[in-house]
Amino acid sequence: MQIPPYLVNERYDDRYFDVVNAIEEAKHIFFRGSGLPDIFAATRPGRKEFRIGETGFGAGRLLIALLDFLDDCGAKDLEIAYHSVELHPVTSKRMAAILGGFRNEVGPLIDLLVHAYGSLDITRPGWHRIRLVRPFGRLTLNLWIGEALEMVHALAAPCDAWFLDGHGPKKNPSIWRPELLLAIGEKTDAGGSCATYTVAGAVRRGLIAAGFSIDQRPGFGGKKAVLRGIKQ
Ligand SMILES: C[S@@+](CC[C@H](N)C(=O)[O-])C[C@H]1O[C@@H](n2cnc3c(N)ncnc32)[C@H](O)[C@@H]1O
Numbered sequence: 001m002q003i004p005p006y007l008v009n010e011r012y013d014d015r016y017f018d019v020v021n022a023i024e025e026a027k028h029i030f031f032r033g034s035g036l037p038d039i040f041a042a043t044r045p046g047r048k049e050f051r052i053g054e055t056g057f058g059a060g061r062l063l064i065a066l067l068d069f070l071d072d073c074g075a076k077d078l079e080i081a082y083h084s085v086e087l088h089p090v091t092s093k094r095m096a097a098i099l100g101g102f103r104n105e106v107g108p109l110i111d112l113l114v115h116a117y118g119s120l121d122i123t124r125p126g127w128h129r130i131r132l133v134r135p136f137g138r139l140t141l142n143l144w145i146g147e148a149l150e151m152v153h154a155l156a157a158p159c160d161a162w163f164l165d166g167h168g169p170k171k172n173p174s175i176w177r178p179e180l181l182l183a184i185g186e187k188t189d190a191g192g193s194c195a196t197y198t199v200a201g202a203v204r205r206g207l208i209a210a211g212f213s214i215d216q217r218p219g220f221g222g223k224k225a226v227l228r229g230i231k232q
Contacts, residue, residue, distance in 0.1 A: 003019065006094055006097045007019060007098055009058070011088055012171045014168055016058045016061065017058070018221060018222075019101065020221065021221055022061055022065075022101075022102070023064070023102055025220045026061065026062050028226075029195055029197050029220060029226045030065075030066075030165070033193075034193045034194075036073075040136075041074075049080065050081070050161075051157060051160050052066075052081070052082045052160065052162070053084070053152070053161070053162045053163070053187065054082065054162070054164075055084075055085060055163075055175055055184075056084075056165045056166040056167070056175060057086035057143055058098075058165070059094070060113050061098075062165055063113065063141065064106055064110060065106075066139075067112075067134060068109055070139070071134060073136065075136050076136065078136045081139075081142065082140065083144070083151065084143050085145075085146065087148070092117050092118035095117060096110065096114045099114070112132065117130070120143070122145055124145065128142075128144075129141065129143075130143070148175055148180055149179065149180050152187050158187045158189045159188055160192045160193070161195070162184055162188060162193070162194040164194055164195070164196035164203075165197070168200075169202055170200075176200070176202065176203050176206060177206075178210075185207075185210025186210075189231065191231060193230055193231070194227075194229040194231075195226070197223060197226050197227075204227060207229045212230060213229065213232055214229045215227075
């Protein structure tokens with residue numbers, strides 16, 4: 001299949017995500033992989049906010065998939081803080097084009113995110129905030145424009161779950177470097193999780209060194225296996 005050029009991050013010569021089934025893929029690898037259905041089924045009013053970290057915001061596909069997943073999960077009164085980071089932010093026009101293939105599935109969510117993201121000044125480094133009110137509760141996107149390690153250091157509190165979604169380690173080793181994974185481990189609550197699509201040995205070793213116990217889960221689509229970590 002010919003991949004349209006806007007789906008490829010020209011800096012890393014790598015696609016933003018698998019083009020087919022990327023919404024379902026996100027739910028399998030990142031949300032079910034992090035045990036979110038059980039966590040939110042057990043959620044009661046008054047529970048503390050649930051904090052998520054993501055490396056590589058890209059076009060926001062993971063966030064769109066998460067909103068869709070949470071809208072459908074039946075939970076109420078959730079308070080989600082979603083911290084993400086992007087070194088090379090796309091324009092809102094390009095975001096709309098990249099996400100365009102999922103219009104039939106999640107069109108209104110794409111419009112919501114593209115509109116809110118379009119109001120941010122992405123030329124300014126540091127935190128940017130978008131607040132969304134949804135049937136499941138509230139989600140605040142805290143998007144750091146800049147380098148991933150800076151974002152992790154800038155987090156005021158540890159996360160409950162990390163979605164590690166940088167480009168492949170061969171195309172972009174910097175977003176999997178041991179120093180960054182160590183910092184992510186330090187910014188994860190005990191019992192918190194990380195999930196990623198890559199099973200590369202260097203990533204696995206980096207996560208173990210960062211304090212995660214790692215197990216391999218069945219993959220999705222063409223991928224045989226994916227990783228999940230639990231912080232000890
Ligand atoms: C695979 S894409 C992310 C896809 C995104 N999660 C989505 O669902 O649309 C990886 C992203 O990480 C960004 N990136 C690469 N290196 C980075 C770094 N060191 N710090 C922050 N972002 C980085 C890239 O520009 C790219 O947008």
